[in-house]
Amino acid sequence: xxxxxxxxxxxxxxxxxxxxxxxxxxxxxxxxxxxxxxxxxxxxxxxxxxxxxxxxxxxxxxxxxxxxxxxxxxxxxxxxxxxxxxxxxxxxxxxxxxxxxxxxxxxxxxxxxxxxxxxxxxxxxxxxxxxxxxxxxxxxxxxxxxxxxxxxxxxxxxxxxxxxxxxxxxxxxxxxxxxxxxxxxxxxxxxxxxxxxxxxxxxxxxxxxxxxxxxxxxxxxxxxxxxxxxxxxxxxxxxxxxxxxxxxxxxxxxxxxxxxxxxxxxxxx
Amino acid sequence: xxxxxxxxxxxxxxxxxxxxxxxxxxxxxxxxxxxxxxxxxxxxxxxxxxxxxxxxxxxxxxxxxxxxxxxxxxxxxxxxxxxxxxxxx
Numbered sequence: 445x446x447x448x449x450x451x452x453x454x455x456x457x458x459x460x461x462x463x464x465x466x467x468x469x470x471x472x473x474x475x476x477x478x479x480x481x482x483x484x485x486x487x488x489x490x491x492x493x494x495x496x497x498x499x500x501x502x503x504x505x506x507x508x509x510x511x512x513x514x515x516x517x518x519x520x521x522x523x524x525x526x527x528x529x530x531x532x533x534x535x536x537x538x539x540x541x542x543x544x545x546x547x548x549x550x551x552x553x554x555x556x557x558x559x560x561x562x563x564x565x566x567x568x569x570x571x572x573x574x575x576x577x578x579x580x581x582x583x584x585x586x587x588x589x590x591x592x593x594x595x596x597x598x599x600x601x602x603x604x605x606x607x608x609x610x611x612x613x614x615x616x617x618x619x620x621x622x623x624x625x626x627x628x629x630x631x632x633x634x635x636x637x638x639x640x641x642x643x644x645x646x647x648x649x650x651x652x653x654x655x656x657x658x659x660x661x662x663x664x665x666x667x668x669x670x671x672x673x674x675x676x677x678x679x680x681x682x683x684x685x686x687x688x689x690x691x692x693x694x695x696x697x698x699x700x701x702x703x704x705x706x707x708x709x710x711x712x713x
Numbered sequence: 714x715x716x717x718x719x720x721x722x723x724x725x726x727x728x729x730x731x732x733x734x735x736x737x738x739x740x741x742x743x744x745x746x747x748x749x750x751x752x753x754x755x756x757x758x759x760x761x762x763x764x765x766x767x768x769x770x771x772x773x774x775x776x777x778x779x780x781x782x783x784x785x786x787x788x789x790x791x792x793x794x795x796x797x798x799x800x801x802x
Contacts, residue, residue, distance in 0.1 A: 590732050597740045601747045634727020641733045645740055 446479075446554040449561050450579035450617075452603070454595030456566030458587045459624040462660055463682075464563035465493045466671035467583070470686030472527035473671075476558035479518065481530040483575035484565035485540060488532035494521065495667025496529055505533035508545035514552055523672065528557075538565075541574040550578050568602060578608050581618045581689075583651060587625045588637040593645055596621075600646070621648035622685060627656045628701040639699055652685030654678050655698040749779045760790065768794055 451464040461482075468480035481504060482490035491497040496519045502512035507530070514530075521527035530549075533540065553560050564575035576582060582603050586596040603617050604610060610617075623642055630636040639653055659676030663669065671686070673679035677698050684694045757777040764770055770792070778789040 590736055593736055594739060594743070597743060601744070631729070634729050637729050637732050637736075641729065645733070645736050 446550075446557040446560045447581065448550060448554075448579050449559060449581045449583060450564055450576045451561065451583050451585060452564040452572065452576055452599050453566065453585040453592070454568060454572075454599040455587075455592045458585050458592050459654070459660070460566070460585050461490050461493050461563055462664065462670060463583065463585050463622060463624065463654075464490060464561050465669040466679075466682040467686055467689070468559070468561040469521070469524060469527060469669040470671045470683060471559050471561070471689075472521070472524045474686065474690065475526065477526050477556065478559045478561065479528045479530060479553050479557045480561040480563060482532035482563050483541065483571050484563065485532045485536055485538050485571055486534065487565065488534050490563050491519075491529060491531045492667060493664050494529050494669065496521070496531075497667070500531045503531045503533040504549070505536045505540040507549050508540065508542065514549065538569065538571045541571060543574065543577065546574050547578060568598065573602070573606055576603055576607055576617075579603075579617050580609075581620065583620050583622050584646070584648065585622050585624055586642060586646070588623060588627075588631070588639075588642055590637075593637070593642055597646060600648075619648055620651035620689070621646055622651045622654065624654040625656045626653050626699070628699055632701045639696070650696070651688055652681055653696050653699050654681045654685070745780075748781050753777055753779060760792075764792060770795060 449467070451460050451467070453460050461484075464480055468478050472478040480490065480494070482488050483504075484490070485505060488503075491500055499519050502517035504517070506512040507514055507517050518528040518530055521529065530553075550560060562575045562579065565571040582599075584596045584599055586592050600619060603619060607617055609615065621643065623639060626639070627636055631638045639650065643650060655677045657670075657676055657678035659673050659678045660670050663673055663676075663679075670676065670678050671682040674683070681698055684697065687694050757775055760777070761770070761772065761775045764775065774793045774795075776791045778787075778791070780787045780789070
């Protein structure tokens with residue numbers, strides 16, 4: 445049986461797809477058979493971030509509608525044999541994702557995979573609720589910024605009430621906070637909410653803090669999940685987050701600004 | 714950061730505190746709203762209808778408040794009757 449992880453946020457542009465790609469790649473690299481699914485029907489982007497956009501033939505909606513089988517639609521990652529991508533449809537409508545259809549596809553994937561990562565669209569509409577409905581775990585991606593934190597809190601309410609686990613009165617979804625685009629220097633200057641501020645408000649288990657990093661745009665330009673960039677702070681931070689998800693106890697790096705020497709503070713730079 | 718900033722940095726600074734305070738209030742409010750049972754507006758309307766059969770009260774005269782405490786929930790009804798209620802009885 446696979447563990448189903450939804451990557452969610454409510455607000456758009458906070459780094460859900462970047463995170464879905466990174467976590468899926470990280471789990472696969474550590475030896476788990478992993479599938480990552482794009483739930484953003486009509487605005488598919490996971491394939492671009494994963495760098496497999498030219499290999500899309502069939503998509504998630506084709507599988508739901510029995511127009512293709514799973515093996516035809518799954519795209520095997522060229523860098524990691526354990527990783528498969530199920531792209532969203534670019535032409536259909538969100539309503540193509542039916543609860544039964546999504547459940548059937550996830551059931552079938554569960555037979556052959558250890559982890560299924562669901563990349564949720566922004567918002568709280570149909571596509572987002574479908575992405576979270578069957579989840580066992582949720583990673584709430586949040587920027588240290590007022591609207592993102594508020595939307596994340598709203599998402600937590602929905603996770604607690606509108607999921608399969610909630611409806612069946614089962615153990616609730618495990619929720620994790622992933623703080624992204626974190627700028628430790630601005631936090632030190634009092635210009636940005638700190639990790640502690642966000643945790644005080646959301647009180648969630650902290651999966652990781654991903655620093656604001658040029659590596660993220662570079663990685664998406666190239667279609668390479670940023671976790672593969674082991675030279676970059678963001679790549680290393682995602683690597684740590686995967687370790688923590690798997691139960692490792694790792695200290696949080698990149699949450700403190702680099703200390704500047706007296707002279708560089710005096711003369712700028 | 715230049716020389717001036719270095720001396721300035723000892724002053725209380727930053728908008729992050731404002732962000733946190735605003736968020737704490739907002740999130741507490743959102744959560745209270747979220748935990749309210751969905752039947753509250755209907756309950757309020759029907760109670761008002763019953764009362765209006767007997768007393769001419771204002772549409773805003775009934776307030777229904779719901780609070781969740783640690784071990785129990787409190788449903789508070791507040792009805793403001795008009796001064797003339799004695800004369801009608």
